[in-house]
Amino acid sequence: MPETRIDRRFAVLRRENRGGLVVFVTAGDPDPRTSAEILRGLPAAGADFIELGMPFSDPMADGPAIQMSSQRALKSGATLKTTLELVADFRQRDSETPIILMGYYNPIYIFGVDAFLSEAKAAAVDGLIIVDLPPEEENEICLPSRMAGIDFIYLTAPTTDEIRLPRVVKNASGFVYYVSITGITGTASARIEDVRKAVERLHRHTDLPIAVGFGIKTPEQAAGVAAVADAAVVGSALIGKVTENLDEDGKARPGLTNAVLDFTAELAKGVRGARVKGAA
C-alpha cells in the first residue's frame, strides 16, 4: 500500500523525536471566508494535522464550545459540500498537511456514502473520524472508506476494556484516537499519568500512532500529552479563540484569524519542546 500523508507526517515526527499537534476547527465557522483563512494559516502556525469538523445539528458528544461553533457554521451556510470545497481549496496550497474530517454520520448518510467517499478522495481528505460509528457499525463507512483509500480513525475511550480493544483497533488505520476522559469535548482534563498508562495499554494492542484528545486546553497540557503520546489534539480551546473574537452579532472581528493562529503557534511551541523536557 502506498504511503499516505498521515504515515509520512508521523514518520517526520519520529525523525524529529517529538509528538505532533492536531488542531480541530469547525468547517465554515464563523463564516466561509474566515474559516478558509484559518485553515490556510494553520500549517505555518505549527499544526501537524488538521481535524476539520463537519457541522451537525445534534452534536451529542460535544460540549458547548463545539456545539455553538457547529451552529454558527450551519447558520453561515455550511454543508458537507462546502466542507469538501474548503479541503480542496486548502490542498491547492498545501500538499502535505493531513486533513481528517470529524463529525457525525447522518450528513454523510444523506449525502450518500459512495458519493461522499469519491468526493472526499478527490478533495484529498486523508482520514475520517465519525463519532457515532463504533466498530459494531463498521459496514456503514469504515470498511468502504478503507477500500476507497481514506483512513478510518477509531475512537477508544477509558471504558474500552482489554476484551474490546482488539475489536476496536482491528480495522483502524492512520492512527488511533484516545478520548482521554469519559465525557464530552471541552470539559474535564485527564491526568498526564493516566494518559501515559492508557497510551502504553493501547500500544500493546496496535502499532498505529496514538493521538490523545478531549480536555487539552493549554500549551502546557498539550506539551504534557505530546510527551507521552504520538500526538495531542486541541479543539474546544482553539474554538474559544473564535468565540472571543466575535462581535455582538456573532460576526468575525478583524483579529479573529490571527488570534486562532497565534494560539496554535503557542500550542505548537509547547508540543515541540515537550520531549526534550520530558527526557530529563
Place this chain on the structure above:
Amino acid sequence: MEQPDTYRAGPDDSGHFGIYGGRFVAETLMPLILDVERTYEEARNDAAFAAEMGHYLSKYVGRPSPLFFAERLTRHLGGARIYFKREDLNHTGAHKINNCIGQGLVARRMGKTRIIAETGAGQHGVATATVCALFDIPCVIYMGSRDIDRQAPNVFRMKMLGAEVKPVTAGSGTLKDSMNEALRDWVANVETTYYLIGTSAGPHPYPAMVRDFQCVIGEEVREQITDAEGRLPDTLVACIGGGSNALGLFHPFLDEKNVRFVAVEAAGKGVETGQHAASLGAGSPGVLHGNRTYLLQDSNGQVEEAHSISAGLDYPGIGPEHSWLHDTGRVEYVSITDAEALEAFHLCTRLEGIIPALETAHAIAQVGKMAGVLGADNLLVVNLSGRGDKDLDTVARASGIGL
C-alpha cells in the same frame, strides 16, 4: 418489500429491524450499552425478575388496567364498537411507568447508583422520578425549557419526588435537545449512571427492551377483549411520538392476520405547513440518537425541529421498529393536527368523563375519523395512553378559556 413470516422476531442479533435500529453511539458508551444488553438478556430469562416485575405492576402500578367500552363515544360516532385501554389509570397517569419499573429493575441489577432520563411532556420524567423514589436511586431529568413552561404541573411533581430537573435551552428546547443533553451526561458519568430512555428508540437494546416492557398492554387487551366480546379486536389505534404505547398495544397482535393497526403521528399545524412531528409521513431515513430511523431533516442531513401542541409527540424521529413496520406496510401511519386533537380532547372529556392527555387525543381524533366508516361489528381498541391533567393550561390557552 418482501413480507416476513413473522413481524415479531426483530431485532436481529446486531439490533436491526431491517435496515433500521443499530447502535450508532460514541465508543465511550458502547461497553455500557453492551452491558445493558447482557443484563437485560439475563433478566428476561430469569423467573425471579419476572416475579419482581409482576409484583410491582400489580401492586404498585395497579395492573391490569381496565378495558372500558366507550358506549357514548361509540353511539356518537355511529360505527365501530370502541374500547379504551385505560393506561391513564396507571399510577402516575400514563403507560410510561410500565417501562420505568422494568428499566429501574435492570439498573438495579447492574448496580448503577444514579439514573438519568429525558422527558417531553413530563410523563416519562414523572414515572422515572417515581421509580427512583421507590428504589431510592438519585435521579436527574433533562427537560426542554419550552416543555418546562407548558408542562409545569409535571415539573413540580418530579421535584417533589426528589428528582433534579435540568432545563435544556439548546436547540428548540424540546425533547430532541433533552435527549442530546442526557446522552452528554451519560458519557460523562458512564461508570455510575443508567440512562432510562422513555420510548422504544435509541441504540439497541433500548427499542426492543422498552417495547417488551410495554407489551403487557397488548397482552392484557387480548385477554380482556376475548372475555368481553369472545374474539380478538379488528382494529387497534394508538398515538406515536417515539412509539412505545403503540408498540405495546400492537406487538402481541402483529401476526394476527385479521387485525388492522393504525398509528397516529402529530401533524402539528398541518404537515403541509412544515410545522409538524410526522417523521414517517414526511421524513426520510437517517441516523440520530443511536439508531437509524425516519427523521425530519433537511436535504443536508441536518435534523429539523418538530412541532406539536403535545410535548410528548414533539420529536423529529420515531422508534426504529415503527420505521420497519411502516416500510413493510403492516401498520398504517396517519397524522392528526393540533386542532383536531384539541377537538377530540373536549369530545372525550364531555362524552366519557375522561380527560385524555393531548398525546392520546391524537389517537381519539383518528378514531373519530375512522369509526363511522367501519361497521358496527368492528371491534376497535384505542390506547388511552395517558391522562390530561398535565395539559389543562395548554388546552385552556389554546381553547381561549381563562383559568
